[in-house]
Amino acid sequence: MSFLLQLQKWLDQPIKEIKEIKKGFSSDKKYYVKTNEQAYLVKVSERNNMERKYTEFQVHQRAFQNKVKTNKPIKFTYDSTSCYSIFTYVSGKDASDILPLLTTEKQYAIGIEAGMELKKIHKVKSEVSLDWYMYKKEKNERYWQMYQNSNTKIEGDTLIQEFISENYDLMKERSITLQHDDFHVNNMICSGEKLSAVIDFDRFDWGDPIHDLYKTGMFSREVSIPFCNGLIDGYFQHNIPSSFWRLYNLYTAMIIFPWVVWTEKVTPNLIEENETRIKNILNDHDYFQGAIPSWYKKG
Secondary structure (H helix, E strand, O other): OOHHHHHHHHHOOOEEEEEEEOOOOOOOEEEEEEEOOOEEEEEEEEHHHHHHHHHHHHHHHHHHHOOOOOOOEEEEEEOOOEEEEEEEOOOOEEHHHHHHHOOHHHHHHHHHHHHHHHHHHOOOEOOOOOOHHHHHHHHHHHHHHHHHOOOOOOOOHHHHHHHHHHOHHHHOOOOOEEEOOOOOHHHEEEEOOEEEEEOOOOOOEEEOHHHHHOHHHHHHHHHOHHHHHHHHHHHOOOOOOOOHHHHHHHHHHHHHHHHHHHHHHHOHHHHHHHHHHHHHHHHHOHHHOOOOOOOOOOO
């Protein structure tokens, strides 16, 4: 049976329009599908990834049930070669495209909304047993060794690793929740100058919820600093705990070496672009000698 006929059977509606969505780094194929009644997002994955994709679908359901602004999960199914995740389609534009067009106040307000949505995601408690401290420590040590064999070198790399090693203990006895794990402006949809959806749970994971904030300074900061300020303030309801920034710094520092290794291996065409991002992060954090990144201003 053809893909189109399968979709019509699963949706129980005639399809008026279907087009492929070619965005992002996911290996899934994504389609916009329009019927007389509804627009859908259909994600097609290889059958050998079915266990992970089904868990992703279930995680998305749990976030939706927690009233996270996201596309509604409709159906998960499969055939002999592929598995299919079907969601409602959220109309609007990427936050990364909308934010630069708005006033500072509106950018900040959308950041507040995003922080509140992330907090809802983190209310999905983990059902897995995880020693977060050992998991992250071993992962960092492994990537530090891989980084030393890479061709790309970061100024002050030894200082960064020293900062990480001195602060490992901050990760002990952290709460474990659902992590979106790719929470930034490219995975948010805006409509009418409001946040309408957080999308793409492809990289979901389990761990310390604070870890989900590190991409604020990696990607969202390039697009809108007011949004980043709003995100932090919204997440903590304007009451940032004293322990937060050092832990945030630790998680930001810990992504640098894996980022270098991953870029060389998977996206070597982005080496120069990501080197610039890393330099910006190091300058923002004064090579992790300061407590608060320079882009953050309360309120």
